[in-house]
Amino acid sequence: MKLRIYVTLKPGVLDPQGKAIEHALSGLGFSGVDSARVGKLIELEVADGTADADVDAMCRQLLANTVIENYRIERA
Amino acid sequence: MKTAVIVFPGSNCDRDIAVALEQTTGHAPHMVWHRDTALPAGVEVVAVPGGFSYGDYLRCGAIASRSPIMQAVVEQAARGLKVLGVCNGFQVLTEAGLLPGALMRNAGLNFVCRDVALTVENAGTAFTRGYSAGERVSFPVAHHDGNYFADAETLDRLEGEGQVAFRYAENVNGSARDIAGIVSADGNVLGMMPHPERRIEAAHGGDDGRRMFTGLLEAVGA
Numbered sequence: 001m002k003l004r005i006y007v008t009l010k011p012g013v014l015d016p017q018g019k020a021i022e023h024a025l026s027g028l029g030f031s032g033v034d035s036a037r038v039g040k041l042i043e044l045e046v047a048d049g050t051a052d053a054d055v056d057a058m059c060r061q062l063l064a065n066t067v068i069e070n071y072r073i074e075r076a
Numbered sequence: 077m078k079t080a081v082i083v084f085p086g087s088n089c090d091r092d093i094a095v096a097l098e099q100t101t102g103h104a105p106h107m108v109w110h111r112d113t114a115l116p117a118g119v120e121v122v123a124v125p126g127g128f129s130y131g132d133y134l135r136c137g138a139i140a141s142r143s144p145i146m147q148a149v150v151e152q153a154a155r156g157l158k159v160l161g162v163c164n165g166f167q168v169l170t171e172a173g174l175l176p177g178a179l180m181r182n183a184g185l186n187f188v189c190r191d192v193a194l195t196v197e198n199a200g201t202a203f204t205r206g207y208s209a210g211e212r213v214s215f216p217v218a219h220h221d222g223n224y225f226a227d228a229e230t231l232d233r234l235e236g237e238g239q240v241a242f243r244y245a246e247n248v249n250g251s252a253r254d255i256a257g258i259v260s261a262d263g264n265v266l267g268m269m270p271h272p273e274r275r276i277e278a279a280h281g282g283d284d285g286r287r288m289f290t291g292l293l294e295a296v297g298a
Binding site for chain 1 (some may be wrong): 134135139143146170171176177178180181182183184185223225227250
C-alpha cells in the first residue's frame, strides 16, 4: 500500500525558501504570485492494513516536526 | 569531571569539542558512538557536537535525535545530566525535545560563517557562570539552519524564566528575538548555534569560549 505524506510549514512560520521562489517568479515576469510555501512529499510503501494510528505515529515521531510543521496523510 | 562527546555519522566538530574538554578539564572525554545504548558510568557532562549528522537529511538533527544513544541522553537529562549542544548539537537537542523551538533555514538563505558578537543574557547557569550578565563575547558561527523559531508564548516564557543564555548582538540568521542559545527550564541543558569550542586559546583568535568549559568544571565541582 502506498502512502503520500505531505509535510508543510505551519501558517505563520517564515519560509525563506518560499520567499526566494516568490521573488524569482516575479523576476521572471509572472505577476500576481502573492505567496509561495515549500513543503515535502514523502512516499511510503507500507504493508496492507497498516493501522492509521501507526502511520500517524510515524508522522509525529519522525516525519514531521510538529513545532513548525503540519502533515497530511493521503492513501494512494 | 567525566565527560562524553556523542559522535554521529556526519559529526565534524566532535574532535574540536573533545580537545576543548580535555584542555579545560584535564581529562579526555569518552567518545560515544550514536549506536551505543548507554553512556559510560559516571559521566556528568555530555557534549552533542556540531556537524551535519546524517547529512541533514529530513531535517537538521532529526534522525540523530532518534538514535539509540540520544534516548539514553534524554533519560539522564531528566535526572540532571548536563548536556551541551553546539550548532548541529543544538538542532539535535530541539529535535529530541530537550529544548523548545526549532532551528530553521537562515532568513537570508546563506550559509553564515564568521565571527559574531554575542551578549551573555543569563550568567547564572552551569554553562555561563564564567561570564557576567550583559558581557559581550565573540564566537564563530558556521551554519545554514540557525534561525531559531518558537511560538510567541514559548519565547515569552524563555525570556521570562531567564532561559535565554545568549543573544546575537547582530542577528546573523533571522533568529526570533536575536536568540543564539537557550537553556532548559531546569538549567541543565544548553543549546547554542555559535561555537565556544572554537575559541579556547589565543591561536583560535581569542579564548572567550574557554570559560564555558571551566565554568562547567566548577559547576560540577570536580
